[in-house]
Amino acid sequence: MKQFHEYRNPALAIDLVVFGYHENMLSVLLLNRNEEPFKNGWTLPGAFLQMEERFLEACGRILKTKLGIGRLFLEQLYSFDEPDRDPRGRVISVTYFALVNPGKFEIAAGKMANDASWHDVKKMPELGFDHKDIFRKALERLRSKILYFPVGFELLxxxxxxxxxxxxxxxxxxxxxxxxxxxxxxxxxxxxxxxxxxxxxxxxxxxxxxxxxxxxxxxxxxxxxx
Amino acid sequence: MKQFHEYRNPALAIDLVVFGYHENMLSVLLLNRNEEPFKNGWTLPGAFLQMEERFLEACGRILKTKLGIGRLFLEQLYSFDEPDRDPRGRVISVTYFALVNPGKFEIAAGKMANDASWHDVKKMPELGFDHKDIFRKALERLRSKILYFPVGFELLxxxxxxxxxxxxxxxxxxxxxxxxxxxxxxxxxxxxxxxxxxxxxxxxxxxxxxxxxxxxxxxxxxxxxx
DNA sequence: CATGTTTGCGTTATTATGACGCAAAGTAAT
DNA sequence: ATTACTTTGCGTCATAATAACGCAAACATG
Missing domain, CATH: 1.10.10.10 (Winged helix-like DNA-binding domain superfamily/Winged helix DNA-binding domain)
Structure with missing residues (x-):
């Protein structure tokens, strides 16, 4: 029997679907990657989970470099396991979706964030990794959630x-x-x-x-x- | 910048909440552990995710040693991240819940399974790790799911x-x-x-x-x- | 001021729900 | 078989929720 932690484990990433609403348009925060894979392509913001970190701490860390800090709605969405979802190797992605009022935030100005921008959910570009699946699931969740839970005000x-x-x-x-x-x-x-x-x-x-x-x-x- | 896979990653386990229904009683499949931690205590069935394995493959692997094979309903439940949920170290747990008709299955007879048994959800013993939280979430999900999706027949x-x-x-x-x-x-x-x-x-x-x-x-x- | 739009408050027909009646079919005991 | 009891299937009725839409006062625009 192998000892604990002798197993090779898949890597673990946190990816976020951040929804914003402004001027009658629902949009999602996307990053233009400046490195391989998918260099110059669009992806959802994300990061690898640190050894001691909780999911929500990782979410905060990801958001802080992209948006100013403020109140926002965060909820776990789903965990994705396709073996080939990341060309660099096996990466499990635990995803969250967030609702923010873009008027209360600003896309941060740091060098880590000059590549972040809002995209109309009706005009989404191609996304790297399996982020299209993640986005689809998030939109589905938002649409069903809004029917039975008052989350609309989070966006206003x-x-x-x-x-x-x-x-x-x-x-x-x-x-x-x-x-x-x-x-x-x-x-x-x-x-x-x-x-x-x-x-x-x-x-x-x-x-x-x-x-x-x-x-x-x-x-x-x-x-x-x- | 660290290279990919130089990060130390949390371990990744799959845990299952398997519901069965028989004689007007809803029950859950529990394991009596024969090793530390929680030796002789009750836990949900689970296993570490293998490097090349998908979540559902791991679910199948876990179930095969405990139950005969057959049709069953499986759905991803939630991913748990409490840093201290496993005393051996950092383990993320991706959980699934399953609905089976115990009449169509049998608790397998192998040595790996002589410790598995059904427990009335109304008379649950103490559970090791954070499995009480997982169980609670699963029951909640089952109760809300059954109201708007026909899953009842899975148990009959x-x-x-x-x-x-x-x-x-x-x-x-x-x-x-x-x-x-x-x-x-x-x-x-x-x-x-x-x-x-x-x-x-x-x-x-x-x-x-x-x-x-x-x-x-x-x-x-x-x-x-x- | 004239015109068109937005907002707030109604009405009405239809459908869904909760509470419950009742008799035919089935069961068990004599 | 007869009797007494339980289960099943179908129906009624009052109330609540919903969809469709009318209308006038408040507001905006030229």
């Missing part, structure tokens, strides 16, 4: 109009949803609450501003779409 | 009565569900179809036998319970 400012939330849902799900039924459903669920404030218009003030209801009982929210 | 014989399916749901969810509403919901969804056969009784024949509808459009099925 602290205060937002009903129309902005509505458009976010239509954009992510890529369907049209009746504005009035959406409004009723969202308000009935107590997903968000009215702040009492109004957004400033040019001459006067117009739509009500809402914010996420932190006291929401989690499973009060379920959106059906057909 | 090829043909089963409506009452058997109903009792399975009540057992897994640990709630009581109105028999007549359950029946209507399940039949409306086309989750299962009537085989036209009847189960043999002592003097006569009694309840209709149903089987899983393989032509089911996936998202036709959603069970609400309150």
């Amino acid at each position: 400012d602290d205060m937002f109009t009903m129309t902005e939330l509505h458009e976010l849902y239509e954009c992510i799900l890529d369907i049209s949803i009746d504005r009035r039924n959406f409004r009723r459903k969202i308000l009935d669920s107590e997903y968000i609450v009215d702040t009492g404030l109004k957004r400033e218009g040019l001459r006067n003030r117009h739509p009500s501003l809402y914010k996420f209801n932190k006291k929401l009982k989690q499973n009060n929210f379920h959106l059906n779409v057909s | 014989d090829d043909m089963f009565t409506m009452t058997e399916l109903h009792e399975l749901y009540e057992c897994i969810l640990d709630i009581s569900i109105d028999r007549r509403n359950f029946r209507r919901k399940i039949l409306d969804s086309e989750y299962i179809v009537d085989t036209g056969l009847k189960r043999e009784g002592l003097r006569n024949r009694h309840p209709s036998l149903y089987k899983f509808n393989k032509k089911l459009k996936q998202n036709n099925f959603h069970l609400n319970v309150s």
Whole structure:
């Protein structure tokens, strides 16, 4: 019987699918690689897991070099095991997906990050490794998650109009949803609450501003779409 | 910059939560360890991932020594990263959960398996490593999955009565569900179809036998319970 | 001020759900 | 076989949720 740690182990990477939303467009953070393999190709941000590091610490380390620090939603997505997913050798990838409001972050200016940029999910370039599979799974997860868990506000400012939330849902799900039924459903669920404030218009003030209801009982929210 | 594979990597294990259902009892396959750590304690079946192996191959390897071979449902559950989850050193665990019909399998007789047995999920012993967390997550996943995806039949014989399916749901969810509403919901969804056969009784024949509808459009099925 | 758009609040028809009635079929005991 | 009890299959009905859409006040634009 072999002793512990005599086994050769596959390498272990963490890869991230970072979603951002801005101006009615859902986008993903991609890196333009400056080294082989896939030099000059696009990939998801990632890194090898350090010996003492937890998954979320690795996520933080990856994000810090690419984005400023701030609050963000992170959730484990899936672990990928295709033996040939990395041409350099066997690498298992544990993936996370993140939701950020690009307005609250900035793509960091360091030399490690001058290659990072947002890409419309509807116009994705070819991706290196098996990152297309990872991206597809992340988008699928986001689309199903948003139906039964209030994650939409993670992508918006602290205060937002009903129309902005509505458009976010239509954009992510890529369907049209009746504005009035959406409004009723969202308000009935107590997903968000009215702040009492109004957004400033040019001459006067117009739509009500809402914010996420932190006291929401989690499973009060379920959106059906057909 | 370090070269590839010069990094020391955490070890990578695959652990399984195998659910079985028999006689109105949901149970999990556990191993009584015959070596340290946790010698004589209970753990989930698992193994270290081999260098060239895929996750599902490792699952098959683990199961083959414990159970006879047969059709079974396997789905990736989650990856666990607590640095101290294994006292021998850093081990990442990629976990899967499985659904089997214990009637179709037998706990294998080999020396590697004389320590395997089924345990009622309601009377679980202490588990070694972080396997309690893994088990909890698996049960949670099974309970939510069964509401929107027809996995119940994986735990039953090829043909089963409506009452058997109903009792399975009540057992897994640990709630009581109105028999007549359950029946209507399940039949409306086309989750299962009537085989036209009847189960043999002592003097006569009694309840209709149903089987899983393989032509089911996936998202036709959603069970609400309150 | 005239015109078109956005926002907030309704109504209505249809469908889904929860609670439960009831009788035919099946079982067990005499 | 007769009786008493249980299981199964099917149905009803009140209530809740949903989809489709009307409408007017608030707002924006020229």
